[in-house]
Amino acid sequence: MSDWFSEPANWVFLVLALVIAVSAVRVVTSTNVVHSALFLVLALGATAGLFLLLSAEFVAWVLVLVYIGAVIVLFLFGIMITRAPTGPNVEMDHRPRAPAAMAAFLMFIVTAGSGLTAFGDQEITRLGDGTSTELIGEQLLQRFVIPFEVVSFVLLAALIGGITLARRDASPAEEEATEEEVQA
Amino acid sequence: MAPDIDYLALAPEITLAVTAVVVLLLDLFLPRRQKYWTAIVAVLGVSFAALPLIALAVSDVGDRAMLGGSFVVDDFALVLKGLFVIAGYLVLLMSVGYVESDRYYQGEYYFLLLMSILGSMVLASSRDLITLFIAVELVSQPMYLLAGWRKGDLRSNEASLKYFLLGVLASALLLYGMSFVYGLTGELTFAGIAAEGAGKAGEPAFIMAILFIIAGFGFKVSAVPFHFWAPDTYEGAPTPVAAYLSVSSKAAGFVALLVVLYSAFPDASGVWGPAVWILAALSMTLANLTALRQTNIVRLLAYSSVAQAGFMLVPFAAAATTDAVGLGEAFAATVTYIVIYAFMNLGAFAVVIAGARKTGTGDIEGWGGLGSYAPALGALAAVFFFSLAGIPPLAGWIAKLVMFGAAMGAGSPWMIALAVIAAINAVIALVYYARVVKTIWMDPVPATAPEEEVRTASVAGSLGLAIGLSAAVVVVAGFFPSLVTFFSDATKVLAGG
Amino acid sequence: MTVTVDWYLILAAVLFVIGAAGLLVRRNAIVMFMSIELMLNAVNLTFVSVGRELRDLTGQFAVFFVLVVAAAEVVVGLAIIVSIFRTRATASVDELSEMKG
Numbered sequence: 001m002s003d004w005f006s007e008p009a010n011w012v013f014l015v016l017a018l019v020i021a022v023s024a025v026r027v028v029t030s031t032n033v034v035h036s037a038l039f040l041v042l043a044l045g046a047t048a049g050l051f052l053l054l055s056a057e058f059v060a061w062v063l064v065l066v067y068i069g070a071v072i073v074l075f076l077f078g079i080m081i082t083r084a085p086t087g088p089n090v091e092m093d094h095r096p097r098a099p100a101a102m103a104a105f106l107m108f109i110v111t112a113g114s115g116l117t118a119f120g121d122q123e124i125t126r127l128g129d130g131t132s133t134e135l136i137g138e139q140l141l142q143r144f145v146i147p148f149e150v151v152s153f154v155l156l157a158a159l160i161g162g163i164t165l166a167r168r169d170a171s172p173a174e175e176e177a178t179e180e181e182v183q184a
Numbered sequence: 185m186a187p188d189i190d191y192l193a194l195a196p197e198i199t200l201a202v203t204a205v206v207v208l209l210l211d212l213f214l215p216r217r218q219k220y221w222t223a224i225v226a227v228l229g230v231s232f233a234a235l236p237l238i239a240l241a242v243s244d245v246g247d248r249a250m251l252g253g254s255f256v257v258d259d260f261a262l263v264l265k266g267l268f269v270i271a272g273y274l275v276l277l278m279s280v281g282y283v284e285s286d287r288y289y290q291g292e293y294y295f296l297l298l299m300s301i302l303g304s305m306v307l308a309s310s311r312d313l314i315t316l317f318i319a320v321e322l323v324s325q326p327m328y329l330l331a332g333w334r335k336g337d338l339r340s341n342e343a344s345l346k347y348f349l350l351g352v353l354a355s356a357l358l359l360y361g362m363s364f365v366y367g368l369t370g371e372l373t374f375a376g377i378a379a380e381g382a383g384k385a386g387e388p389a390f391i392m393a394i395l396f397i398i399a400g401f402g403f404k405v406s407a408v409p410f411h412f413w414a415p416d417t418y419e420g421a422p423t424p425v426a427a428y429l430s431v432s433s434k435a436a437g438f439v440a441l442l443v444v445l446y447s448a449f450p451d452a453s454g455v456w457g458p459a460v461w462i463l464a465a466l467s468m469t470l471a472n473l474t475a476l477r478q479t480n481i482v483r484l485l486a487y488s489s490v491a492q493a494g495f496m497l498v499p500f501a502a503a504a505t506t507d508a509v510g511l512g513e514a515f516a517a518t519v520t521y522i523v524i525y526a527f528m529n530l531g532a533f534a535v536v537i538a539g540a541r542k543t544g545t546g547d548i549e550g551w552g553g554l555g556s557y558a559p560a561l562g563a564l565a566a567v568f569f570f571s572l573a574g575i576p577p578l579a580g581w582i583a584k585l586v587m588f589g590a591a592m593g594a595g596s597p598w599m600i601a602l603a604v605i606a607a608i609n610a611v612i613a614l615v616y617y618a619r620v621v622k623t624i625w626m627d628p629v630p631a632t633a634p635e636e637e638v639r640t641a642s643v644a645g646s647l648g649l650a651i652g653l654s655a656a657v658v659v660v661a662g663f664f665p666s667l668v669t670f671f672s673d674a675t676k677v678l679a680g681g
Numbered sequence: 682m683t684v685t686v687d688w689y690l691i692l693a694a695v696l697f698v699i700g701a702a703g704l705l706v707r708r709n710a711i712v713m714f715m716s717i718e719l720m721l722n723a724v725n726l727t728f729v730s731v732g733r734e735l736r737d738l739t740g741q742f743a744v745f746f747v748l749v750v751a752a753a754e755v756v757v758g759l760a761i762i763v764s765i766f767r768t769r770a771t772a773s774v775d776e777l778s779e780m781k782g
Contacts, residue, residue, distance in 0.1 A: 013684045017692045024696055024719050028703025033711055040715050043696075047722055050689070054733045059725070059744045066748050071718075071755045078711060078759040082766040104702035110392060111360075112694035132738055136745070144742055145189070146255050147318040150306055151749050153201065154322050157299040158753035160208065161329035162760035164292045165344075168767065169335060314746055321750050328757050332764055341765040348761050349713055352754055353704060356720040359747060360697060363724050363740075367731030372739050 012053055019046040037075045041068055058133040193248040193257040195236035196265060197305050203229025204298035211291020219290040223280045226294040230273045230301065237266055247677075254312035254373050259674040260519075264308040264439050266671075267523055271432045272301035274530045274650045278537055279424040281644030288333060288422075296326035297428065304436040311447070312373040313362045316440055320358075320404065323436045324351050327429060331421040343420025350403055350413045358400025364393035365448075374448040385452040394455050397444060398463070404437030407497060408466040411490045418486040423540070426482060427533030430489040431526045438496060438522055445500065446515060447678055457504020460497050461602060467494030468609040475616050480546050481536050484616060488572060489529060491613060495583075496521045498606055499590035502599050510593055512676040517590035519672040524571075524583040524661060531654030532568040535561060538643045538651065544634040548620060552627030557639045564655050566621045571658045573617040574610055579661040582668065584610060689730035697723035710765075714758050721751050 023042040030036045044067045051060035140148050191198070206229070207222045214221055240248075240262055247258040276297065283290050303322025310316040328351060332344025366372055368390055369380035384390045402410040418426040445456050468491050475487035496518055503514035536546075538561055543550050555562030571580035591603040633639065643651070661668050696719055703716030725744045732740025 007684075010684050013688065017688070020692065021695055021699075024699040027715055027719060028699060028707060028712065033709060036712050036715055040718060043719065044722060047726060050692075050726065051729055054689075054729050056729045056733070056741050056744070059729060059741050059748070062745060062748055063725070066752050071752055074755050074759055075711065075715070078762055081763055082711075100702050100705040103705065104698045107701060108694055108698040111697060112691050113388065132741070135738060136741060139738070139742065140745070143252050143254065144314065144746075146194075146251060146306070147315045147746055150303070150315075150318045150322055151746060151753075153204075153299055153302060154318065154325055154750060154753045157296055157322070157326045157329075158756040160292055161296050161326060162756040164289045165329055165332055165335065166760040166763040314743055318746055318750065321753070325753060325757055328761065332761055335764055336768060338765075338768050341761070341768050344761045345710060345765060348758055349704075349710070349717070352714075352717050352758070353720075355750075355754075356697075356700075356717055356724065359721065359724040360727070362743070363727035363731065366728060366740055366743065367734070370735045370737055370739075372743065 009053060013050070016046045016049045016053070019043075020050075033079050034076070037072060037079065040075070041072050044068060044072075056132070058136050188250055190248050190250050190257075192236065192240065192243075193250065193255075193309075195239075196233045196269070197302060199229060199233040199236065200298055200302040200305060203232070204295050204302065207291060207298065208295045211295070214291075220280070220284065222291040222294050223276070223283070226298055227273065227276050227280075229298065230269055230276060233305075234266070234269050237262060237269065249311075252312075252373065253375055254315050255309050256311045257309055258677050260676075260678040261308040263519065263523075263671045263675050264435075265305050267435065267526055268301060268304040268308065268432055271428075271435070271526050271530060272297070272304075274534070274654060275424055275428045275432065277646040277650035277653075278427060278530075278534050279422075280646040282422060282424050282537060282647075293330065293333060296330050300324075300326040300330075300428070301432070304432055304439075307436050308439055311375070311443070313365070313377075313444075313448075314372055316444070317355075317359065317362065320436065320440055321355065323433055324355075324404070327425070327433055330425045331417055331429070333422050333425065334420075337420070339416075339420035340422070341420075343417040346413045347417040347421075350410075354400045354403030354410070356400075357396050357403075361393040361396030361400060364389050364396070368393070374443065377448040378450055381449065382451050385449075385455060390452065391455050394449055394452055395459060398441070398456060398459050401437050401441045401444070402463060405434050405441065405493050405496075406490050407463045407493050408470045408490060411467065411471065411493075414490055415483045415486040418489075419480060419482045419546075423482065423533060423537045426486075427530055427537075430485065430533065431529050434489065434493060435522050435526060438493075438518065441500070442515065442518060443678065446503070446511070453504035457501055460504070461501040461598065464494045464497035464501050465602060465605050467491060467497065468606060469494075472609050472612040472616075476612065478616070479548055481539075481548050481551070481620065482546055484548065484620070485529070485532060485536065488613065488617070491609065492525055492529070492572070494609070495587055495606060496525070498587050498602055501602060502590045502594040510590075513593055514590040515678065516669070516672040516676050517586040519675045520586045520668055521583045523668055523672065524579045524658075527654045527657040527661070528568050528571040528578075528580055531564070531651060531658060532572060534647060534651045534654060535565045535568055538647055539565065541643070542634075542639050542641070544638065545632070548623055549627075550630055550632060551620070551623050553624075553629030553633070555625040556629065561643065561651075562624045564651055565624055567655055567658060569617040569621050571662070573614045575614075577662040579658045579665075579668070581662060582665040586669070586672075686730050686734040689726060693723040693726040693730070695723075696720075696726065710762050714755075714762075718751065718755075721747060 020043050023039040026039040027036045027043060030039060044063060048060045048063045207226050210225060211222050240257060247256060249256045283293055300323050303319050307319035307323060310319050328344060328348040331347050332340050334340035365377060368384055369377045371377045371380050406414040449456060471487045471490035475484055478484040478487060499514040499517035503511050539551060539554060540546055542558055543554060567578060571578035574580045574584035588603055591599050700716045700719035704713050707713050725747055728740040728743045
């Protein structure tokens with residue numbers, strides 16, 4: 001047992017895991033939408049830390065850049081545009097909690113239990129050896145070139161459709177006016 | 185070091201991608217009154233995408249695999265791609281009049297529809313979990329947006345949100361299953377998973393992974409108990425989008441399910457067989473019983489499409505209990521059902537679009553006497569609804585026949601029980617399909633019906649073409665079933681039969 | 682005894698289940714959506730940790746694609762929520778009850 005405590009990687013894991021678990025709970029229980037978003041940042045940031053511990057630097061930094069840099073900002077914009085109540089709001093959940101908790105617990109037993117029986121017990125103690133980013137970059141444009149190209153269309157479709165759906169429609173009169181302006 | 189790309193094999197996808205981008209650019213420069221050009225370009229592009237498919241089908245190179253076997257163009261992929269192209273073509277034709285008649289964003293509408301078709305094309309060829317997942321997302325994401333395309337309408341908004349939240353949940357379940365499969369086998373290609381997972385069918389983690397994957401695709405094909413988004417989404421979405429969701433999007437889900445279960449988990453059929461059995465029995469029974477109570481024609485078709493998904497799952501369940509030959513038969517039965525279902529359901533939706541224009545309502549009661557003032561439309565409605573019910577000599581009958589054949593061929597008591605359930609459900613389904621036809625032909629014209637001009641106005645040319653093409657396929661395939669079975673037999677390559 | 686892949690898998694299961702519970706309990710569309718992000722994060726954690734166990738990079742490719750797709754999903758989801766807001770000023774799922782049955 002003393003071995004366990006003398007290994008710093010174990011401590012790092014434990015702290016990050018606690019941060020993730022606590023902030024994940026806060027994301028779903030907070031009565032304030034903005035707090036939920038900020039706890040989501042914390043959970044994702046700590047996950048990025050775990051990725052570093054698992055020597056997956058590339059995805060760790062992608063997670064930080066894409067999520068904390070862009071996605072959370074989008075969430076905050078979404079909260080503000082829709083003027084969702086940012087203060088505490090007790091009416092935000094009124095589904096029975098007990099059955100949900102039961103369902104969640106059962107699901108945990110199933111997922112964690114089956115996971116435990118399947119995977120080996122190799123120790124993950126030290127930070128990894130060298131960078132894998134170069135290899136990932138190479139493979140992305142070779143073996144994974146088709147999903148890589150296709151995912152760019154997913155992004156394009158989301159972008160175009162998202163803008164069209166979220167923009168404020170001009171009234172027909174306004175549209176006629178701009179149309180004439182263009183033609184003039 | 186450039187990757188090894190076979191450009192002919194990718195030509196259909198490239199054609200569609202280029203078309204979509206051209207549509208987007210055209211939309212930018214065309215004045216409002218000439219936006220219909222985007223529709224013309226989209227229709228032409230989808231037609232052109234069929235040309236390389238034919239070239240690939242007649243070439244004697246055989247299967248074309250690239251990128252370590254994660255993208256394969258074999259007969260299975262070609263048949264399904266052909267189906268997606270034709271279904272996409274029909275949906276585009278249906279959309280033309282519908283989208284023009286309201287203040288829709290036309291260019292973006294066609295762009296998103298083309299993106300979704302592109303996704304289904306890639307899906308038919310994907311042979312690894314990552315490519316498959318990305319393709320499924322490209323099929324779904326434009327649809328989340330298009331479901332909410334009637335922006336000012338709260339029902340459309342709700343349709344979109346419901347579909348989106350459940351669709352994303354389905355993706356999460358799917359991915360969690362995939363991550364376990366990867367952890368257990370260390371592979372993401374189906375061939376690799378099949379090889380590595382051979383002795384692992386009994387492991388709890390493997391069972392859980394397969395169940396998560398089935399649940400994820402269950403949402404996409406809207407099988408009970410993962411169907412509850414479908415009726416609301418179909419009703420709220422623009423009707424051509426609902427037609428696309430009920431045909432192409434559902435077929436894409438089935439293709440993914442077929443490919444994953446048959447080629448990645450062939451040894452675990454003892455796990456997925458019973459799961460699919462339950463899904464099939466529940467989907468058929470619950471959806472049919474609910475459909476009996478529907479008063480809105482689109483909701484009726486929504487529940488009908490859930491029930492049809494149940495029928496399509498029957499051969500899957502049968503496949504789990506038989507040998508290799510039976511496996512191939514069951515596989516071909518599902519493909520046959522999907523192909524025939526695509527045409528009859530697209531036709532039914534096209535008739536609904538035309539009928540809603542004439543009667544001014546989606547309530548079945550309001551359709552009374554449609555046959556008296558629009559006899560051609562009434563007759564075609566009868567063709568599609570009776571075909572969905574499986575009445576000979578229409579194509580739906582062939583679909584039911586091969587489905588029962590696969591179930592009985594398996595021979596086990598469980599499969600005979602499922603065949604009995606399916607037979608009872610076919611009778612229940614006949615009740616509500618026939619009720620629509622009865623309303624159209626026997627009931628008097630309701631007092632609320634619109635004026636004479638509206639009722640007798642001719643159907644938009646493109647919509648008429650879509651109805652005509654679907655009807656031709658439904659009738660001709662009913663008399664010459666070999667036309668369909670020729671294609672579905674070709675797909676057996678995947679099942680090794 | 683040190684940290685093994687099992688610890689990571691349990692953490693991922695906890696995260697996945699918290700997300701699923703949030704989806705069941707919460708009624709605010711934005712928070713439901715955040716719950717799904719938690720579930721996707723659990724998936725990523727599973728992919729990376731089993732990839733590490735297998736000494737294989739493929740898991741990280743999966744994570745890369747999941748992240749990109751999730752980003753696209755966020756765009757789509759928020760666009761839908763904003764469009765609902767434009768029709769009716771709310772982000773609560775319960776108030777959307779035009780259709781029942």
